[in-house]
Amino acid sequence: MWPFNSSNGRCSRCRVDGISGVLLSQFPNLVLKRNLKFGEMWRCQKCETPWFLTSNRQWIHRIGLEFKPLVAHWNETALDLTLLCLRAATGIGGVRNDWEETVILPCAVTTKNGERFEKAILQVTKTPPYRWYSLEKVRWAWEIAELEGSRFTLPLQVRRASHEKREEAMGFAPTDVQSNDGRSFTLGNASDFFEHEGVTGPNIQLAPRPRKRNVVPFAETQAWFWVDWNDDLVEKITTSAEM
Ligand SMILES: [Zn+2]
Numbered sequence: 001m002w003p004f005n006s007s008n009g010r011c012s013r014c015r016v017d018g019i020s021g022v023l024l025s026q027f028p029n030l031v032l033k034r035n036l037k038f039g040e041m042w043r044c045q046k047c048e049t050p051w052f053l054t055s056n057r058q059w060i061h062r063i064g065l066e067f068k069p070l071v072a073h074w075n076e077t078a079l080d081l082t083l084l085c086l087r088a089a090t091g092i093g094g095v096r097n098d099w100e101e102t103v104i105l106p107c108a109v110t111t112k113n114g115e116r117f118e119k120a121i122l123q124v125t126k127t128p129p130y131r132w133y134s135l136e137k138v139r140w141a142w143e144i145a146e147l148e149g150s151r152f153t154l155p156l157q158v159r160r161a162s163h164e165k166r167e168e169a170m171g172f173a174p175t176d177v178q179s180n181d182g183r184s185f186t187l188g189n190a191s192d193f194f195e196h197e198g199v200t201g202p203n204i205q206l207a208p209r210p211r212k213r214n215v216v217p218f219a220e221t222q223a224w225f226w227v228d229w230n231d232d233l234v235e236k237i238t239t240s241a242e243m
Contacts, residue, residue: 038126097098106192178207
């Protein structure tokens with residue numbers, strides 16, 4: 001959900017959220033400001049709006065004003081996992097999206113401040129938090145004290161199927177599943193957790209489409225923990241959990 005109602009002083013060319021990288025030359029108002037950890041920071045010469053160009057140059061996205069400090073922290077900070085966290089993450093397995101240059105890995109996290117999240121996501125990525133996410137749900141790898149499997153996590157093959165599912169209608173990309181006791185449910189879009197009618201993630205498996213779909217409410221993620229993309233790390237957490 002885009003949080004701004006007004007144009008916030010943006011020029012007419014900066015009202016869109018994102019532009020395909022191949023169209024960038026049609027926006028001469030946008031110029032390179034500097035290289036970031038991954039990707040590049042651009043800015044609009046007319047209205048100073050900051051933009052983020054992804055490292056694969058597929059997209060350039062406008063950075064929401066509230067997200068500027070987060071992008072700065074992301075850029076200045078090494079966001080790595082400890083060896084123990086890496087081991088736990090490897091056992092869980094994440095879903096890789098090369099277009100987004102991101103791996104999504106659901107887990108339970110205890111932070112160094114003693115906060116506990118039963119539905120947390122490791123966001124291993126080359127992209128900073130620049131929009132969409134609720135600000136208070138954006139967290140960093142360095143905050144993690146302990147990482148474990150979550151009792152709500154869906155099996156890897158269910159997560160993968162739901163993340164790869166294309167939309168059948170606007171915002172609706174259904175994946176049909178069933179519980180181990182034979183009840184049918186439909187995940188409405190990319191899902192990592194399941195908690196519905198007493199059933200939790202590990203008791204869910206893929207199923208054929210039922211005659212009547214039973215779409216379940218989306219199980220909200222409580223916090224996203226940003227982790228820097230690194231090819232070795234990504235290889236480990238996306239392959240070794242496949243069994
Ligand atoms: Zn502008």
